[in-house]
Amino acid sequence: MGERTVIDPITRIEGHLRIEIEVEGGKVKDAWSSGTMWRGFEVFLKGRDPRDAWYITQRVCGVCTTVHAITSVRAVENALNITIPENARIIRNLILGTQMIHDHPVHFYHLHALDWVDVVSALRADPKKTSELAQSTNPNSPKSGPGDFKNTQDKLKKFVDGGQLGPFTNGYWGHPAMKLPPEANLMAVSHYLDALKLQNKARQMHAIFGAKNPHIQTMTVGGVTCVADLNPDRIGQFLYLLKEVKDFIDNVYIPDVLAVAPFYLDWAGIGGGLKNYLAYGDYPMKTGGPETQWFPRGHVSERDISKALPTDVGKITEDVTHSWYKYAKNGPLHPSVGETDPWFTGIETAKADGKYSWLKTPRYDGKAMEVGPLARMLVNFSAGHKPTVDNVSAVLKKLGVPASALFSTLGRTAARAIETKVICDEMEKWVMELVGNVKRGDLETCADYEHPTSAKGYGTVEAPRGALGHWVEIEGGKIKNYQLVVPTTWNGSPRDQKGQRSAIEEALIGTPVADPKRPLEILRTVHSFDPCLACSVHVIDPVSNEVYETKVA
Amino acid sequence: MCRTRSGLTGLEPDEKIKTLKGVDRREFMGFCATIAATLGLSPAFVPRIAEAVEGAAKKPSVIWLHFQECTGDSEAFLCSSYPSVEELVLNILSVDYQETIMAASGTQAEDALKKAMADNKGKYLVIVEGAIPMGTPPGPGGKPGAFCTIGGKTAYDLAKEVTAGAAAVICVGTCASFGGVQAQRPNPTGAVGVGDALGIPTINIPGCPHNAINSVATIVNYLLLGSLPKTDRHGRPLFAFAKRIHDHCPRRAHFDAGQYVERFGDDGAKKNWCLYKMGCKGPQTYHNCSLVEYNDGTSWPIKGGHGCVGCSEPDFWDTMQPFYERLPNIHVPGVEATADKVGFTLVGAAAAGAAVHAAYTFANRHKIGETDKKEGE
Secondary structure, eight states: EEEEEEEOOOOOSSSEEEEEEETTTTEEEEEEEEEEOOOHHHHTTTTTTGGGGHHHHHHTTTSSSTTTHHHHHHHHHHHTTTTHHHHHHHHHHHHHHHHHHHHHHHIIEEEEEIGGGOTTTGGGOHHHHHHHHHHOTTTTTTTTTHHHHHHHHHHHHHHHHHOGGGGOEEEEOOOOTTTOOHHHHHHHHHHHHHHHHHHHHHHHHOOOOOOSSOOOEETTEEEEEEGGGHHHHHHHHHHHHHHHHHHHHHIHHHHHHHHGGGGGGGGGSSSOOOOEEEEOOEEESSSSSGGOOOOOOEEEEEEOOOOOOOOOGGGEEEOOOOOOOOOOOOOOOOOGOOOOOOOOOSSSSSTTTOOOBSSEEEEEBOOOOOOSSHHHHHHHHTTHHHHHHHHHHHHHHHHHHOOOGGGHHHHHHHHHHHHHHHHHHHHHHHHHHHHHHHTTTTTOOOOOOOSSSSSEEEEEEEETEEEEEEEEEEEEEEEEEEEEEEEHHHHOOOOOTTTTOOOOHHHTTBBBBBOTTOOOHHHHHHTOOOOBHHHHHHOOOOSSOOOOOOOOO | OOOOOOOOOOOOOOOOOBBBTTTHHHHHHHHHHHHHHHOOGGEEEEEEEHHHHEEEEEEEEEEEEOOBBBBBHHHHHHHHBBHHIIIIIIIIIEEEEEEOOOOOOOOHHHHHHHHHHHHTTEEEEEEEESSOOOOOOTTTOOOOOOOOTETTTEEEHHHHHHHTTEEEEESHHHHHHOOGGGSSSTTTHHHHEEHHHHHHHOOEOOOOTTHHHHHHHHHHHHHSSOOHHHHHBTOOOOHHSSGGGGGGOOHHHHHTTTOOOOOOSSSSTTTTTGGGGGGGGGGOOOOOOOHHBBBBTTTTTTTTTOOOEEETTTTHHSSOSSSSSSOSSSOOTTOOTTTSSSSSSSSSSSSOOOHHHHHHHHHHHHHHHHOOOOOOO
């Protein structure tokens, strides 16, 4: 029996996550991932107007904002057989693309970087050498003179000397797994601050066609509401902001990933986990089914990236053997016929044979799957998606590593950066499509439709964290049943009835842990999945609609 | 109103006048002016705000708690650009515990929390995001509050412990303020707002998510005057929640003229006509969106062609749905009315003010006709 360590709360994620690990001989022998919050979305969705579902479900997550909104309108449109206008299709693509180019850099700099970057070590850096490093990494590196880095260092010094470290309190500074030289740390800290400013540019892009960020408010079943924003001024503003964000991705984000990776190449052999990857694909290029998507739908089996296999959403099931629910029927069940009742057994120690999470366990054709940027890049690569193939190949070549390096913690982080660039590079084309329509006088943004009485449908989106699906059943014009199967449910769920681990638990096996009391290495792998727990936890169709007694102290 | 809009020049100001904190002085004073305007203070206060923000020898400690939430309010806070979020988080405040951005996890995170509470007893600000579930999950492990645990503690226990030594408790977003999304019928987890859960006074800055300009203004109010802003009976600061969306809506003239969007994307929608018939809840919603907008004044829901859904109102999830239907009875009292004077619950209220108002405007419409008006945004 190895040493047990519990990490709760896991920070720099969305939601409430607890990870329990067993360490033996300096490596993780076993791991348990638990979602520790439940809100009950499907319970309060029942009986509501299906047109309102997008607004409600968007509140599932404020980090991956927009994605549930769009999945939901797609599900209802699929149920009612609505064809949305071209402008609505393009605007939704632009909103989803913007979500990626906002969320991924924020993840890298603000949620993930402090696992690799030693902020305190940056105080020892030589600003001149830092400038040389930045410019050798990328000749176009902005604000990369010795004075710029000295400025950052002075700010940091003043901050540290003030004795109030705020968010940097108790960080893993000086940890033996921190490998960057002081200059690389200073460069990263400087870009951490730049990225804080830059991310608001991407938010403004959302606000142009989405009214605000977080939580856009221009979706509606049938299309979008922002017809008055289809004018040159607004589109021009969007393009200009896109250019600023693109500059940052090309000249800061990608070069930083390429600059940091060589110091951590051992992580190209750690944290691979599962061998199967699933993607629904996204960005329809004309109105139609998955075959019209720019990112293809498919899955990769046993890490064979020579071909992409098809993905059939009919093969998805959810199991609750280790989740705090009970099934009346024999599970696992397809989302469209799911039924659950919360059944909490407590959590003192996660046991391999007990229940230990509010997350259910989704499977594809009985297999555990990883979803997210890495899954998308692998499916795209296997399907011969040219921009993906070109960018993935360029990164592998630059780092001098084989394709197998992708199946790792580092690979996951690199795939996220590659995806950001692939999408950002394409977005201008989509804007110009919109311009073409406006020029022709096509301002259609919303389809007319009949109000539903009874219908069933589903919708999917590739969210920043992976494959997202909503299933809706409408009866008498109201929601009868609604279910979400979300990315972190795939990645962060407990074991299934056969004892197969899900992606995060599996990826942790074999991770080296220098000091179980400061489990930095665990955070690296967990954060490489960018978990989003609020999304993952939900229940469908409870047998009783009991309102639990509320005691107010 | 001091609003920003991304200029199309991208030029850096060639003359950077540094403040003590290495911020562009003009930007900084711009922020102070924005805050003064948001708080309804005269321009004479601008230097005092600058002093309040810059003058603190020790940065006020902030402990930010997450309960039943979607992190949308942390994300909203990151939208602050005057001052920039970097300034706020690193120089103006000492954000000693904030799960979304803090470096430490697990034991190290809990230690940071304990230290901040001990070092700043009675002085730290608590900001809460998310509701507190009071219900008991069914099953052998069910105990009250177990629907949300952090570090093994229930949200309720943690909130009680942390707020005990706080100088003030600020709830950001509708979840922390009033229970929010998970509290809508049938409220399966027994979610309530922080003030209700703990029986303590809180400043509530609702919105889904809230607007960072309002939380920052509240914090500055505290730094500047050493007190919290005056509030309405829902604990909402009057500087932001005293007027209804409808009172300051740029489309108000179209309401009065009986010019309505009848279908999304129609001619009226292209001309920015009133969204009342599309279910807009602006007439019953107290919030300053139309004045301060979102994301550096880029837009807000009605500008985006969608009705207001009333996200700053208690229980809006139940009282404002369906979002696309008009409510049968809406108060449309005079502009001078405040949340304290208007009925306690809008749905089912007997007054048929809006119906009367609407009938009146329809009558007017025949006189006015559908003339193509120039938009006044």
